[in-house]
Amino acid sequence: MIPRLxxxxxxxxxxxxxxxxxRLRGFEGDISQRQADRVVFATDNSIYQVPPQAVVFPRHESDVVRVATxxxxxxxxxxxxxxRGGGTGTNGQSLTDGIAVDLSRHxxxxxxxNVEEGWARVQAGVVKDQLNAAVLKHGLFFAPELSPSNRATIGGMIATDASGQGSILYGKTRDHVLELGTVLLDGTSWHSRPLTPSAFDAVKHREDRIGxxxxxxxxIRVDDAALIAERFPKLNRxxxxxxxxxxCDHRGDFDLNSVLCGAEGSLAFVTEAKIRLTPIPHCTAVLNIRYDSFDAALRDAGALMRLEAASSETIDAKVLGLARxxxxxxxxxxxxxxxxxxxxQGVNIVEFLADDEAELAAKLVRVEAALNSGTTDTGRRGxxxxxxxxxxxxxxxxxxKSVGLLGNMQGERRPMPFVExxxxxxxxLAD
Structure with a gap:
């Protein structure tokens, strides 16, 4: 149990x-120093508790500028x-012993x-499911997936560079960010987007904070290139x-958004975002592969990812038993x-997507052939x-529901989600 505050x-x-x-400077949003609000904002989806001094709820970007200035x-x-967005982070990213700036209320x-060009422009407090509901009729969606999608805000996803189910195919939030409206920590507003070499050169010559x-x-990019290449792990997530x-992106354009995404608000307040929308795949199939052991399921994960899967998740016998x-x-x-x-004793859930049934059928033929022709020591049961x-x-x-199922285990001892x-x-994985 989390200790009482x-x-x-x-x-x-x-x-x-x-x-x-x-307030005297014209802040138009809400300001709360009430103990009740401070207790609420002392927690998020992590195990930590850090009561803030106060909470402010900006009504628009001008209010954020006033706070920073x-x-x-x-x-x-x-x-x-x-x-702070939806407070769904599991690592305490939105907690502070200073002032919590809630960008979701207003x-x-x-x-x-823009359906034709496949993008949307949203304020930071828009919830992922809210956006997807609005663009569903156009056959589009915001692709980065995460479990608390009915509470997580776009601004929070940008702050943590969130990703989850489907990241094999769709990548992280950063891969879908086109432009960002930001307020720097001195109150400077900046519209951040990829810059061509000539545009980047012009910005560097500005005699202000942006320059x-x-x-x-x-x-850093030039002088520390060798160190960056040596120290940063070669990971897709x-x-x-x-x-x-x-x-610098694949076109050679300079992209400040690469460091703003995942910065957890430490470099700037993100107030607005222009994000890419993706066509919804028309056809889907999920393979549910059973194993003799959890270790066998983990050991098979790498091979399954090479089969053009959109998503792959491993579930152990404990969660399966609770789901029953x-x-x-x-x-x-x-x-x-x-x-x-x-x-x-273990299951791999592997999803495949396609634009039509013929394409999906062809994928499944290749996948099932690979599963049926593999070695016999994979631990697969069927x-x-x-x-x-x-x-x-x-x-x-x-x-x-995995975390919730684990939290509902019978008895006095039960797991607590921490490092997820x-x-x-x-x-x-199996090693």
């Missing part, structure tokens, strides 16, 4: 002075901030949808630290039958194929 006094004097001055004054240099509008930032990053590897006791099992039980040896969106949704819903994201090459 200790009662504490109200905000410290410098924070009270800051908030009073902020005022904090740049000498008397308020000790004031600290952390932007700044949650979908500003523009200084671009000159600094260019120096590296979300730790500033992504200096991708300061949950209402979700009625929708998925036919895809996880018992074998003569008993229930599977597999089922779930076809169609309804079946796939049911299976992935079971996967999304590990960085291991798929071919080394």
């Amino acid at each position: 200790q009662s504490r006094d109200g905000p410290a004097s410098p924070y009270i002075d800051f908030l009073s001055e902020l 005022l904090s740049g004054e000498e008397r308020f240099r000790s004031i600290t901030f952390t932007p 700044m949650n509008a979908i500003l523009e949808i 200084a930032i671009h000159r600094l990053l260019d120096r 590296c979300v730790t630290g500033y992504d200096l590897v991708h300061l 006791q949950d209402a979700i099992w009625l929708a998925v039980k036919d895809y996880f039958p018992d074998d003569p040896q008993g229930p599977a 597999y089922t194929v779930a076809r169609g969106e309804a079946a796939a949704t049911a299976i992935w819903s079971m996967r999304k 994201d590990t960085v291991v090459p798929p071919e080394r």
Whole structure:
């Protein structure tokens, strides 16, 4: 159980002075120093508890500028901030003992949808499922997936460079960001987008903070190129630290968004984003492969990823056993039958997508041929194929409930989610 928060006094004097001055400077959003709000914002989806001094809820970008500008004054240099979206991060990214800046209460509008060019412009507080519901009728969706998609905001996804199911095919949030509206920590507004070499050169020659930032990053990119190449791991989902590897994109354009995505708000407030939308695949099938052991399922993961899968997840016997006791099992039980040896000890759920049934059928023929012609020491017992969106949704819903299922275990001892994201090459998972 998470320890009870200790009662504490109200905000410290410098924070009270800051908030009073902020209102005098024309801040139009909400400001809360109430203990109830501070307790709520002391927690997120992690195990940590860090009560903030106060919470502010900007009404628009001008309010964010006011917060950042005022904090740049000498008397308020000790004031600290952390932007917050849906509070769904599992590593305490949105927690602070300073001021929590909630960008979800008011700044949650979908500003523009361009179906022809396949993009949307949204405020930072727009929830992922909210956006996908708005573009569904156009046959589009925002592709980066994560379990709390009904609560996670686009701004929060950008701050953490979020990804999850489907990242094999669709990558991370950064791969879908076209432009960002930002407010730097001194109150400077900047519209960040990839810059051609000539445009980048022009920005570097600006005699302001924007120019200084671009000159600094260019120096790091050039002078520390060998160190960056040596130290940064060769991973397709590296979300730790500033992504200096991708300061230049595949076209040779300079992209400041590579370091803003995943910076967890430490470099700037993201207030708005222009993001790429992806056509929804028309056809889907999910293979559910059963194994003698969890180790065998992990050891097979690398080979399965090479079969053009869109998603691949491994589930152990503990979660499967708990799912059997949950209402979700009625929708998925036919895809996880018992074998003569008993229930599977591990399962790999592998999804394949296609634009039409013929393409999907061809993929499945290749995949099933690979599964049936493999060596006999893989630990595979057999597999089922779930076809169609309804079946796939049911299976992935079971996967999304994993943490909740573990939390509902009977008895006094139960697991607590803590470190949920590990960085291991798929071919080394079992080691």
